[in-house]
Amino acid sequence: MPRPISARIHLDAVRHNLQLVKRTAPSSRVWSVIKANAYGHGIERIYPALASADGIALLDLDEAVRVREFGWTKPVLLLEGVFEPDDVETADRHRLTVTVHCDEQLALLNAARPRERIDIQLKMNSGMNRLGFRPGDFERAFRRASDIEAIGSIGLMSHFANADDGAIDWQIDEFDAATRHLSGTRSLSNSAAVLWHPRAHRDWVRPGTILYGASPTGCARHIEGCGLRAAMTLSSRIIGVQTLQPGETIGYGRTFTADRAMTIGVVACGYADGYPRHAPTGTPVAVDGVRTRIVGRVSMDMLTVDLTPCPSAGIGSSVELWGEQIRVDEVAEPAGSIGYELMCALARRVPVSIGADIPNKTEAHIA
Numbered sequence: 607m608p609r610p611i612s613a614r615i616h617l618d619a620v621r622h623n624l625q626l627v628k629r630t631a632p633s634s635r636v637w638s639v640i641k642a643n644a645y646g647h648g649i650e651r652i653y654p655a656l657a658s659a660d661g662i663a664l665l666d667l668d669e670a671v672r673v674r675e676f677g678w679t680k681p682v683l684l685l686e687g688v689f690e691p692d693d694v695e696t697a698d699r700h701r702l703t704v705t706v707h708c709d710e711q712l713a714l715l716n717a718a719r720p721r722e723r724i725d726i727q728l729k730m731n732s733g734m735n736r737l738g739f740r741p742g743d744f745e746r747a748f749r750r751a752s753d754i755e756a757i758g759s760i761g762l763m764s765h766f767a768n769a770d771d772g773a774i775d776w777q778i779d780e781f782d783a784a785t786r787h788l789s790g791t792r793s794l795s796n797s798a799a800v801l802w803h804p805r806a807h808r809d810w811v812r813p814g815t816i817l818y819g820a821s822p823t824g825c826a827r828h829i830e831g832c833g834l835r836a837a838m839t840l841s842s843r844i845i846g847v848q849t850l851q852p853g854e855t856i857g858y859g860r861t862f863t864a865d866r867a868m869t870i871g872v873v874a875c876g877y878a879d880g881y882p883r884h885a886p887t888g889t890p891v892a893v894d895g896v897r898t899r900i901v902g903r904v905s906m907d908m909l910t911v912d913l914t915p916c917p918s919a920g921i922g923s924s925v926e927l928w929g930e931q932i933r934v935d936e937v938a939e940p941a942g943s944i945g946y947e948l949m950c951a952l953a954r955r956v957p958v959s960i961g962a963d964i965p966n967k968t969e970a971h972i973a
C-alpha cells in the first residue's frame with residue numbers, strides 16, 4: 607500500500623465556481639486562467655470543467671498547444687505573449703491570442719508572416735509596474751499595432767496591483783483616460799476584482815484563483831459567504847500516536863512542549879508533499895472531520911496534530927490538510943503564504959485523483 611496521502615480534484619467545484627463568476631459578472635465573458643498547470647490542479651484534469659468558459663488564459667506555449675489538442679476551439683490567451691519568432695509561428699498554427707506588452711513584441715509580430723492575422727491583447731501598465739505600456743505611451747502603441755499587417759483584433763487589457771484591498775479606482779481611471787479614444791474589448795479584472803469591483807468587470811474578466819475556491823487575498827475570511835467551493839482536497843491518515851507527559855516536546859527543534867498529558871497523532875504529510883514547513887503550531891487541520899491544530903514543527907514526511915478534540919481518533923483516522931473543511935488559505939496564512947502558492951506547490955509524489963466525476967480513478971500527478 608502506498609503512503610496514505612492523496613489529493614482529490616473536484617470538477618463539480620470548479621464548474622460551480624465558474625458559474626459563480628458568471629453570475630457575479632453577468633455582462634462579461636470569462637477567460638478562465640489555468641496558468642501554472644491550473645494552479646497545481648493539472649490542466650488535463652481541470653479542462654473538462656471549463657466547458658462554459660469563453661476563453662482559456664495561460665502562460666506556457668506548450669500548455670496552450672495541449673489545450674488545443676484537447677479540442678478547445680474557443681480563444682486561448684498567452685498572458686505574457688511571445689518571446690521569439692518561433693512562438694509567433696506556434697501562435698499562428700494554433701490560433702492563440704497573444705498579449706503584447708512591449709515594443710519588442712510588436713516588432714516580432716511586425717516581422718511575422720502568419721497564415722492568419724493574430725489577435726492580441728494590448729497590455730497597459732496602469733500602475734502595477736510589471737508588464738505593459740505606460741498610459742502616456744498606450745495610444746501610440748495601439749496605433750502601431752493597428753498598422754501591423756500580422757495583427758488581427760486588438761483588445762485592451764491591464765492588471766491590478768491590489769484588487770484585494772479596494773484601492774483600484776486610480777488604476778481604472780488611468781486605464782479609462784488613456785483608452786478613451788480607442789476601440790476594442792476591455793479586460794481588467796482578476797479574481798479579486800470579479801468579486802469586489804463590478805466597475806472593473808468590462809468585456810472580459812480573468813479569474814484564476816477563485817475558480818479553484820481559494821481567496822484572492824490569501825485570507826480565508828475574505829471569501830466567507832461567497833459560496834466558493836474548494837477544488838482540491840489534500841488528505842492523509844494518522845500513522846502513529848504518542849501520549850505525551852507534561853514537559854515533553856514534539857519533533858525537530860522541540861518547538862512544542864506539552865503542558866499537560868496529551869495525545870498526539872502523527873500524520874503522513876510533510877513539506878516534501880507541499881505542506882508548508884513554516885506552518886506553526888495552531889495551524890488548523892481536521893481529523894475524522896473534527897477541527898484541531900498541528901503542533902510542533904512540520905518535517906519532511908510527517909507532521910503532528912493535537913488529538914485532544916477528537917479522543918476516539920487513532921491510527922488510520924482520516925486527516926484533511928486542506929479542502930472543503932479547512933480552507934487552503936487557513937493553512938497558508940499562518941505560514942506567511944497564500945493559497946495560490948500552496949496549491950501550485952503540491953508535490954509530484956502526491957497521487958492525485960479526480961473526485962466528483964470519475965470516482966476512484968487514481969493517476970500519477972501530471973506536472
Ligand SMILES: *Cc1c(COP(=O)(O)O)cnc(C)c1O
Pocket residue numbers: 639641685765795796797798812813814815816822
Ligand atoms: C494570474 C493572472 C490573472 C488571474 O489572477 P487571480 O488573482 O488568480 O484571479 C489574471 N490576469 C493576469 C494577467 C494574470 O497574470
